[in-house]
Amino acid sequence: MGVITYDHEITSSIPPSKMFKAFVVDADNLVPKVLPQAIKNVEILEGNGGVGTVKLVTFGEGSQYKSVKHRVDGIDEANYTYNYSIIEGDVLEAGDLEKISYDVKIESAADGGSVCKTKSTYHTKGLKEIAEEKIKEGKERAHAMFKAIEGYLHANPHAYN
Template identity: 30%
Template sequence: MFGKLEHELEMHVPASEVWDLFGTLRIGQFVEQEMTELFQKVELIEGDGGVGTVLKLTFAPGIPGPTSYKEKFTKIDNEKRIKEVEVVEGGYLEHGFTLYRVTFHVIEKGEDSSALKSTIEYEVKEEDAANASLVSIEPVANIAQLAKNYFSRNKAAKEAKQ
């Protein structure tokens, strides 16, 4: 069984700023700092932020489901501003999923405007099809909203200094 969920959020900053966060290792640090209610720790296991980089995400105590998983950067296209990350160990793979991929696509809308399109694609074995209900776009939508708030705070701080 294959599924796909999407979310898009306008960002009121240039696409280059959004990509500097989502296209690099900074997103792991950002998630660890800003989403403490969901994630306890985000660790760099191997790599330098390029394709092949592996991160281990450990959930905060009390979060239902797996306690952690490892994800690998499988595609980074700096020109098109697309990054794909796949779960390679633990997490959804322990619940019958054969694929769990998150794609972030930063879309330029104008000089000071962009959008972040987040997509989750998954494949789950037929005998575990009921587990598809575990997939939610909400965590990536929350990351996008926290990033938008972060960019707004930074923009306001810069304007206040001028």
Template identity: 35%
Template sequence: MLGQLEHELELHVPASEAWDLFGTLRLGQFVAKELPQLFDNVELIEGDGGVGTVLKLTFASGVAGPSGYKEKFTKVDNEKRIKETEVVEGGYLELGFTLFRVRLEVIEKGEESSIIKSSIEYEVKEEHASNASFVSVQSLATIAELAKNFLNKNKPSKEAT
């Protein structure tokens, strides 16, 4: 069984500024700091933020489901501003999924505006098809909203440039 979910949010910062957060390892640090109710830790296992980078995400105690998972960066395109990660250990794989991919794309909308498009693509074995109901873009929507507020607060003022 295949599935895909998407979420989009307009950011009031240039695409280059949004990509400086979403396209780098800063996003993992940001998530760990801003969402302690969801994640206890986001740990760099290997890599420098490029393709092949592996992160270990540990959920906070009390979060339903697996205690965490490892994800691998499978695509990082700085020109098109696209990053894809796949769960390679734990998490959804323990629930019968054979693929769980998150794609983040920063789309330039204007000089001072961009869109963060988040999507989840998954494949789950037929005998575990009911577990597809666990897939949600809510955490990606929450991360996008927190990032929007963070980027707006930390936007360089035009007078300073």
């Protein structure tokens, strides 16, 4: 198995506690509202939302993919960290990937906002390479989701206080 890792940072004017609540804790409800073309719904298949929970994420009509299973590997609300893996779905079914793991940390920024730092780890079958274009597409989708949530929080300043 090969491992390919990429880091990505996104800044926001929203404080970390509020962004974490919206982007992580309530993402299953909020993302389908703010980006229905990207994610149609999220259904818990196993667990209660904590570590070990398995979710079925069904993508919207604007996506090239149908669905993925996502497993919660870690969540620390006090330190604003979240770890999860895509363990099944058509994102992986091209045959090159066993899973994709994500480590998310939302930190305070000097201006009172936040910085979302994400480490994406692609676990390939054998020594397969992942096209740079696929990585770029994933980063762009994550960036769009983060900014859509930020926009929602600006439009709804009392949400997630």
